[in-house]
Amino acid sequence: MTFLERLGVATPIIQAPMAGTSTPLLAARVSQAGALGSIAVGAVDAAGATAMIREVRSLTDRPFNVNMFVHATPRRDAAIEAGWLDALAPTFRSFGCEPPTALKPAYASFLDDEAMFAALLVAAPPVVSFHFGLPRPDQVVALRQAGSILLATATTLKEARACLAAGMDAVVAQGWEAGGHRGAFGPQAEDRRLGMAALTRVLVRNAGLPVIAAGGIMDGRSIRAVLDLGAVAAQLGTAFIACPESAADADYRALFLSDAAAHTEMTAAISGRVARSLPNRFTALGRTLTATVPDYPVAYDAGKALNAAARAAGEMGFSAQWAGQGAPLARVRPASELVATLLEEMQAA
The missing domain is CATH 3.20.20.70 (Aldolase class I)
Known part of the structure; x- marks a missing residue:
């Protein structure tokens, strides 16, 4: 067989x-x-x-x-998690809210x-x-x-x-x-x-x-x-x-079917684990941050919170918009x- x-x-x-x-x-x-x-x-x-x-x-x-x-x-490190939230804080505040006071694994x-x-x-x-x-x-x-x-x-x-x-x-x-x-x-x-x-x-x-x-x-x-x-x-x-x-x-689909599909990139900033994504505001932010990213999926808790804050303000560029290198096809x-x-x-x- x-x-x-x-x-x-x-x-x-x-x-x-x-x-x-x-x-x-x-x-x-x-x-x-x-x-x-x-x-x-x-x-x-x-x-x-x-x-x-x-x-x-x-x-x-x-x-x-x-x-x-x-x-x-995930390995928990209070200092690393606090440092990551501090690094994300200006972006949270740009959407009129504060980052979470603490993180937890997004799922088991x-x-x-x-x-x-x-x-x-x-x-x-x-x-x-x-x-x-x-x-x-x-x-x-x-x-x-x-x-x-x-x-x-x-x-x-x-x-x-x-x-x-x-x-x-x-x-x-x-x-x-x-x-x-x-x-x-x-x-x-x-x-x-x-x-x-x-x-x-x-x-x-x-x-x-x-x-x-x-x-x-x-x-x-x-x-x-x-x-x-x-x-x-x-x-x-x-x-x-x-x-x-x-x-x-709809926003994911629009980005996916745009020229962005030819420019996928790897990032750990969204979740704490390397993943291939369409280029968006979250991947761009990740390239600028020097703080240590907490373990997956603890960092994902922060990523999901930031996405929720951004969406509430009408910004869709902080979603997990995954795609592979074949996306243009x-x-x-x-x-x-x-x-x-x-x-x-x-x-x-």
Whole structure:
């Protein structure tokens, strides 16, 4: 049985679970079109995740993926957090408000969230994927017993081999080109910044797991190329941002479809972890700040508060507007039509 047969999908296309843009409707439409749709539940609680999974199941009977954040418990440092708030204070005040007096993690890691773990076992999604690291051994055993196929992101061969040792069924090779947060296991670890093509080939030859390529893949010809590199599937996130079923708001879409798409940049200022974003006022601010950024997702608490203050004043440029380097190749069309187009292009290639 091939890996795609195990997944229960007809095409080598996986919609990336980008928090902030992926929705149950988007995931369902992608799955209905024969690919693997995904939702990201790492930024919600157990009740929210349960509701999202139920919504996907109400819209499709096809397989889908549920993505979890498995970041390390953030290190708390009161001096660093106070210094970060001080650095952001002038911007908060420019919108007529004060920064928070203290910070807290924006959400829990799956490693620490027993309610989420219990909810996931009850829901038993067909596929569960992990970003930023790996689940605990007991979580792996229980999820496999529940019938879920397990995927994890890796940015290096070392991380991919850890995925193999942990019992993952496949590894997502996330290239430097990808939009959103880097999936590196440790935010303090040196990032080799491997591109998707090189990383995919390294993992195909050495990881011992089926490899799903991710990063800069926007059309069917690129999907064909990564299959030729030995990947079993391609994961696309940025390609689906412009779909009407995504959660991207009007300002995000306008920026995404502008010349800004050709100028994505990496920043840790928004969340505390390096992520690829469209250039906006937050990324510009991040380039000017010299204060140490608190650990992810503690810094995200400040980022979300600043975004809320800015939006209340009519400024939309402090949102998390993630996008990958392939953004200039985006097409605006419904998710099912995009999947069909990708397949036609792949077959023509």
